[in-house]
Amino acid sequence: MSDPSIDADGRLRHLITLDGLGRARIEGLLDRATSLREQFRAGSTSLPLLAGRTVVNLFFEASTRTRTSFELAARRLGATVVNFDIASSSTSKGETLEDTLATIEAMGTDAFIVRHKENGTPARLAAHARRAAILNAGDGNRAHPTQGLLDLLTIRDHKKRVEGLRVAICGDIRHSRVARSDVHGLHALGAAEIRLCGPAALLPDAGEFPGCTLSGDLDAALDGVDVVVMLRIQKERIEGLPGLDEHAYFARYGLDRTRLARAKRDAIVMHPGPMNRGIEIAADVADGAQSVILEQVANGIYARMAVLAELLAAR
Known part of the structure; x- marks a missing residue:
């Protein structure tokens, strides 16, 4: 079966x-994000690239950063944004996701931004979309592609390249869609x-994760790296680990200044948020000179603007 993400002309569709x-x-997406960022930093408050387009936020999981970032991105490009209320929707009455998609798509909407706890849901909707674009805002532990893009953009801002860099990603890798998308992007570049x-x-x-090194030793993983990505650890998962409470987790797997010194002197520290300070990362590291965490947040808007523009501007 052909990839529904690419249209007949070889353009990105989803x-x-x-x-x-x-x-x-x-x-190309990173270059577009950089260009959009430069325009806004030069004084633009909005760009009408998506004037007349309608973007629907279809979030089946709670989200603050990603949903707000997508909404700001769409509005800054001139689109109308509809936040779909899952709790009162027909999906709560038994309607299938495909029927929900078809119904809202029939109203003339142009894109759906989808977050769902089940792997494969955005791809499933992309296979059924008639004309609207589907953007994955996170599905299960499978993928979070715009987080991957904003992370790559932030790395490239500071390192001028991704090629040749050594990167450590630390924390709950097994359940992390962020880790998977970061790895896919890092390998590609x-x-x-x-x-x-x-x-x-x-x-x-x-x-x-072919081509990656797995380790339980954080000190060794940090030796000489250019980039450190710390992942959020859910507290209930710590409770399920023998001999590891929150204090013990931080002692073995938390990033503090002593551990960070094992990385390169100009290494950057990243985190997709939300952070558990004192569990996976020390406060003085999260707020320190090597932290680019808030830059990631800001870059998320431009990365998502780039994707929306790529998918919708020429339609």
Whole structure:
């Protein structure tokens, strides 16, 4: 079956994953995000690229950062944004997702931004969409492609390139859609080494991340890296790890200044949020000179603007 993310002319029709998207297409999106950012920093308050378009936020999971970021991105491009109320929707009455999509699409909507707890839901909707674009805002532990793009954009801002860099991603890798999208993007852009670190129970199965090194030793994982990505650890998952309470988790897998010193002196520290300070990252590191966490948040708007413009501006 052909990839529904690419149309007959080879253009991007949906954004479901960065896996297989290719270096040229990813770099094109990053270049577009950079250009949009420059226009706004030069004084633009809105760009009417999507005037007359309607974007629907279809979030089946709670979200603050991603939903707000997508909404701001769409509005800054001139689109109308509809926030779909899941609690009072027909899906709560038994309507299928496909019927919900068809019904709202029939009203003339142009894009759906979808977050869902089940892997594959955005791809499933993309296969049924008649004309609207589907953007994956996170599905299960499978993918979060715009987070991957904003992370790549932030890395490129500080390192001027991704090719040849050594990156450590630390925390709950097994359940992280962010880690998967970061890895897909980093591989596509030629990162030299990707180290995945966390407790054994929170590391992926062998072979799930080809080309990456798995480790339970955070000190070793940080040695000489250019980029450190810390992932949020859900407190209920710590409770399920033998011998690891929150204090013990931070002692073994938390990023503090002493551990950060093992990375390169100009290494940057990243986190997709929300953060558990004192569990996966020390407050003085999160707020320190090497932290680019708030830059990630700001870049998220421009990365999402770039994707929306790519998918909708020429339609």
